[in-house]
């Protein structure tokens with residue numbers, strides 16, 4: 001689903017590579033944690049998957065497409081297949097839960113009848129049934145993140161990228177967020193989550209890819225946050 005082949009990324013203003021000769025395969029339906037210290041290249045990896053950045057060297061394939069050969073006008077189509085969740089929720093403050101989730105479908109031209117059917121399903125999937133009319137400022141941080149996940153998933157993307165999704169959420173609430181991501185993964189969606197949250201990584205026992213200064217230093221199935229040896 002995501003295939004990196006000897007990918008190096010050097011930002012124009014930087015001497016050191018943000019990613020250095022990275023080769024990674026993420027299969028359809030996998031759940032992968034991307035860990036590593038600040039500045040190790042996790043966000044750069046996610047940006048390359050979205051074609052927000054281009055590799056300096058090497059190849060990136062996403063959902064069977066070689067991104068170097070994907071013309072610019074097809075990039076929005078690629079991004080529709082990829083849901084994104086961030087640390088800072090990024091909800092529209094003047095829209096309620098239903099409208100925030102519905103907006104993701106409105107902008108890609110889905111019919112109103114379809115939106116009215118699928119939005120409540122996804123709101124329920126993330127555990128927010130009964131809260132569709134709440135405004136973001138009437139929700140806890142954990143609930144706001146659930147809305148952001150619902151919005152990212154409502155179009156049933158093949159891939160869900162999450163950059164520090166529990167970064168602004170307390171540990172107990174984070175467990176609920178991880179249950180939602182796990183549920184989404186079980187529908188067949190590939191999930192890649194960048195995180196510093198050791199407790200979460202240790203409790204989930206999923207594949208762990210560790211970056212250090214842009215280099216993959218560990219790739220472990222059913223891994224933990226720190227070195228397991």
Ligand SMILES: Nc1ncnc2c1ncn2[C@@H]1O[C@H](COP(=O)(O)OP(=O)(O)OP(=O)(O)O)[C@@H](O)[C@H]1O
Pocket residue numbers: 011012013014017018036037038039040041042043044045
């Ligand atoms: N747009 C940019 N221009 C120049 N350098 C950048 C840019 N984005 C990231 N970098 C550099 O690339 C390296 C990797 O950064 P990246 O954001 O991918 O790390 P990260 O692992 O996601 O860090 P964090 O955990 O703090 O989010 C860092 O040295 C960073 O300073």
